[in-house]
């Protein structure tokens with residue numbers, strides 16, 4: 001009954017853990033969730049106010065499918081100012097969330113049988129988007145050293161795209177110049193497209209954020225995706241965007257026109273306020289995230305658990321192998337300590353000994369969770 005194309009896609013593993021945690025919570029257990037993928041902060045007041053004002057002023061109807069010009073202009077200025085990339089506002093599409101932008105980009109470029117390289121571990125949605133578009137995922141395992149030297153070996157005549165995400169979910173790593181240069185060289189040599197998912201761009205504590213589109217010969221083969229969910233704590237507003245060549249954005253626009261029409265109107269006005277107002281709210285959130293990151297990393301060190309360098313996003317990717325597989329440890333932590341973390345193999349089969357710990361929760365919760373983890377694991 002269900003289409004072959006959809007049957008290839010698995011249910012989101014991260015959501016499954018969240019559901020189990022919710023069930024325990026409904027049973028009255030004090031579950032601390034370290035599996036969430038969204039900031040716990042409220043959306044900054046001035047952004048809420050801008051959304052409210054737009055609604056009160058009657059800006060509650062369809063907008064141009066590509067997005068309101070004011071927002072696309074603000075995004076173009078942001079690219080120029082922060083990413084050293086020039087896009088005409090017409091080369092930008094505003095979408096209901098970065099997730100839909102990624103889907104539109106993959107769906108627009110990938111044909112049945114095309115291969116897309118994903119770095120393992122990877123955020124779960126990339127694989128689903130490729131499969132829904134009829135493509136085939138080719139995994140390239142980054143390994144503990146986050147090495148991509150061997151990437152040439154997985155390229156075939158069918159390779160069409162690489163998806164890169166820095167700062168990275170689930171690794172918390174920020175890919176450096178050398179990493180990005182290798183991606184550039186491979187993309188140029190083999191005439192590949194690159195989707196650069198930059199949603200965690202502003203949540204960064206070490207290293208430097210690099211937009212592949214700013215590199216030589218990359219502009220028209222890159223689709224830069226970003227959004228408001230993480231930087232401005234706006235997950236529920238559903239607002240993201242993508243920028244690329246006229247041809248690619250026109251193709252994505254067709255998908256958007258026939259699926260969601262446009263991003264919500266008043267949300268787009270709130271987006272203008274987010275980009276054009278003071279960025280102090282972002283700085284405050286990032287400062288708090290950094291303190292939490294330090295707390296989690298040192299707590300895990302005490303347990304003898306090694307982590308990937310956590311330089312961005314709000315995740316620590318941790319090797320729990322000494323206590324069991326990532327799945328066993330996740331289950332033990334959830335059922336005995338009421339602490340929800342995400343098993344690493346949700347993000348790639350080679351990462352079965354790892355778990356992803358999100359610190360998008362208060363320091364008080366993190367301290368409590370670490371204490372319970374010590375009790376259960378030792």
Ligand SMILES: Cc1ncc(COP(=O)(O)O)c(C=O)c1O
Nearest residue numbers: 037097098099123169227229240
């Ligand atoms: C790497 C990555 N990209 C994109 C998204 C989706 O963002 P949005 O809420 O804008 O759809 C997420 C959300 O978890 C993410 O982790």
